[in-house]
Amino acid sequence: xxxxxxxxxxxxxxxxxxxxxxxxxxxxxxxxxxxxxxxxxxxxxxxxxxxxxxxxxxxxxxxxxxxxxxxxxxxxxxxxxxxxxxxxxxxxxxxxxxxxxxxxxxxxxxxxxxxxxxxxxxxxxxxxxxxxxxxxxxxxxxxxxxxxxxxxxxxxxxxxxxxxxxxxxxxxxxxxxxxxxxxxxxxxxxxxxxxxxxxxxxxxxxxxxxxxxxxxxxxxxxxxxxxxxxxxxxxxxxxxxxxxxxxxxxxxxxxxxxx
Amino acid sequence: xxxxxxxxxxxxxxxxxxxxxxxxxxxxxxxxxxxxxxxxxxxxxxxxxxxxxxxxxxxxxxxxxxxxxxxxxxxxxxxxxxxxxxxxxxxxxxxxxxxxxxxxxxxxxxxxxxxxxxxxxxxxxxxxxxxxxxxxxxxxxxxxxxxxxxxxxxxxxxxxxxxxxxxxxxxxxxxxxxxxxxxxxxxxxxxxxxxxxxxxxxxxxxxxxxxxxxxxxxxxxxxxxxxxxxxxxxxxxxxxxxxxxxxxxxxxxxxxxxxxxxxxxxxxxxxxxxxxxxxxxxxxxxxxxxxxxxxxxxxxxxxxxxxxxxxxxxxxxxxxxxxxxxxxxxxxxxxxxxxxxxxxxxxxxxxxxxxxxxxxxxxxxxxxxxxxxxxxxxxxxxxxxxxxxxxxxxxxxxxxxxxxxxxxxxxxxxxxxxxxxxxxxxxxxxxxxxx
Numbered sequence: 001x002x003x004x005x006x007x008x009x010x011x012x013x014x015x016x017x018x019x020x021x022x023x024x025x026x027x028x029x030x031x032x033x034x035x036x037x038x039x040x041x042x043x044x045x046x047x048x049x050x051x052x053x054x055x056x057x058x059x060x061x062x063x064x065x066x067x068x069x070x071x072x073x074x075x076x077x078x079x080x081x082x083x084x085x086x087x088x089x090x091x092x093x094x095x096x097x098x099x100x101x102x103x104x105x106x107x108x109x110x111x112x113x114x115x116x117x118x119x120x121x122x123x124x125x126x127x128x129x130x131x132x133x134x135x136x137x138x139x140x141x142x143x144x145x146x147x148x149x150x151x152x153x154x155x156x157x158x159x160x161x162x163x164x165x166x167x168x169x170x171x172x173x174x175x176x177x178x179x180x181x182x183x184x185x186x187x188x189x190x191x192x193x194x195x196x197x198x199x200x201x202x203x204x205x206x207x208x209x210x211x212x213x214x215x216x217x218x219x220x221x222x223x224x225x226x227x228x229x230x231x232x233x234x235x236x237x238x239x240x241x242x243x244x245x246x247x248x249x250x251x252x253x254x255x256x257x258x259x
Numbered sequence: 260x261x262x263x264x265x266x267x268x269x270x271x272x273x274x275x276x277x278x279x280x281x282x283x284x285x286x287x288x289x290x291x292x293x294x295x296x297x298x299x300x301x302x303x304x305x306x307x308x309x310x311x312x313x314x315x316x317x318x319x320x321x322x323x324x325x326x327x328x329x330x331x332x333x334x335x336x337x338x339x340x341x342x343x344x345x346x347x348x349x350x351x352x353x354x355x356x357x358x359x360x361x362x363x364x365x366x367x368x369x370x371x372x373x374x375x376x377x378x379x380x381x382x383x384x385x386x387x388x389x390x391x392x393x394x395x396x397x398x399x400x401x402x403x404x405x406x407x408x409x410x411x412x413x414x415x416x417x418x419x420x421x422x423x424x425x426x427x428x429x430x431x432x433x434x435x436x437x438x439x440x441x442x443x444x445x446x447x448x449x450x451x452x453x454x455x456x457x458x459x460x461x462x463x464x465x466x467x468x469x470x471x472x473x474x475x476x477x478x479x480x481x482x483x484x485x486x487x488x489x490x491x492x493x494x495x496x497x498x499x500x501x502x503x504x505x506x507x508x509x510x511x512x513x514x515x516x517x518x519x520x521x522x523x524x525x526x527x528x529x530x531x532x533x534x535x536x537x538x539x540x541x542x543x544x545x546x547x548x549x550x551x552x553x554x555x556x557x558x559x560x561x562x563x564x565x566x567x568x569x570x571x572x573x574x575x576x577x578x579x580x581x582x583x584x585x586x587x588x589x590x591x592x593x594x595x596x597x598x599x600x601x602x603x604x605x606x607x608x609x610x611x612x613x614x615x616x617x618x619x620x621x622x623x624x625x626x627x628x629x630x631x632x633x634x635x636x637x638x639x640x641x642x643x644x645x646x647x648x649x650x651x652x653x654x655x656x657x658x659x660x661x662x663x664x665x666x667x668x669x670x671x672x673x674x675x676x677x678x679x680x681x682x683x684x685x686x687x688x689x690x691x692x693x694x
Contacts, residue, residue: 024679033691054689058678068657074526105515151632156514186575191631196666199628202580
């Protein structure tokens, strides 16, 4: 796949419509790379002119800030904002709710003002505009899907409906978990928990959440966050259900069934 | 005789008000020990929050049955205060049922409505008592509430039952006296509940009835004055502070963490030393170690907490058996703030007492368990953010004490050196396209 970086476009005197902020998970995590590729494929097919920062992108600083390391956060933010402003970036899309939250809510105060949207919102817009059309009788037709709300998308930024609307386009049967939307249960990765072991307790949070997802009897758990995806995938494995249940990002589901 | 009662009443009302004023000023002083934070923007949105969240109890209605029960107590508290106004005026002026004549049949309707409400309050208090003590709802039996918090909740419910029973009994004795044709007790018309009791009381004789009526009247109003002065020491302070707390609720997206301009400047000056002022003093403290390092809104939150435990029930860390309980974070903050306040009362100002909110009241293990998911913030009916306190304390742990689990230290150094929390070369950032 040929992916343009901002630097390359700049050299050709071009500006993209939208910057795809890939995020660290999307760049380096083997599972999340598939989500990145799926979303990149969708962008390509819709004819949108897009680019990435590539080597110039750096961690937004979200895990550092939430762990308490404000110095490191400010350093990362300072560098990223310099790069983004240097390219005159106006609009950013990202597949990571943590990057989304930081870029959208925390960078403006530090001098970074962009229109930031999460990929599920963009997907919904593209479906509504008819730029994404789904195959007749796609692979999820009539299948049971349950959507796991990401805390940083839902409670933190009030985005509950866009991911569900996108899933509706798959013509599948959407089933909700006992705890969903504002009552949703965390996957256990936020607040820099991804980067350490759980504190002592009765159970790991991702296991609790996965069990709730499995109780719906859905064959697919839809996620909209690479960290949620990892946590739920681990949970499914620990339940020895990987034969029956698949954890997929919404972008992957759409990419599989686009015309 | 009448004049002695009036003087006694005025003295009592004065003393109760003065005591309340004194404690309220102390609480205000304690809250203002917190760091300045400007929360006065967008007044229209703030008033809307007061109306919806505090007055309308919007978040309570996520569980409609409990919301209705709570609403009965709440309405009882607010509306019956109109009756208290009459009682206070009667007490001062030596009247009896001052509003009865000018309001006429509307008065009968009004007091009748209060009686219905009072019986409603009694019923709900019984239900709430049994939810706490017999059904033992999970969030009410948690160890967070051991000791004073548990008895506090029960005392309030029992007091409410007593106050409402006194109100009904007083009306019943009053009505019996009316039916006996006692001149001082002019006809108010029949109220439903006291009207049911009155006929059986009639045979007691006027002097006994007057004694009952006066005793109930005095106990009722003394009870209310006592309640007023109990409030500031109790979790029930929320009935007052829910209003300012809703007004001063943070309006940003819940996911946005508070910025630290001091650290922002340090980083800016490190990157661009030419911008650094020559006389820039370093910030006194990074993050919060003690209550004075928190914002005044965090401290107002602590005094507004009702210890209902909805936050803890929704907390993913708590529900999987970890030590963190957002409710306990709020209770610990209030306890520590009260302790600091006592210290100031004794010594005039706060000197180091060798203790701090972090470590002595809230442990590292609790703080480490938080996933910053915002469930506690979402759940709180009175706009409290336990998360904000947790993240401020985490800042102190990392930036003041360099106290981090080794995996986090690894994440920090990777982020600093490789610009990602994992140890990958930044040059491979776009390799996913070829993967």
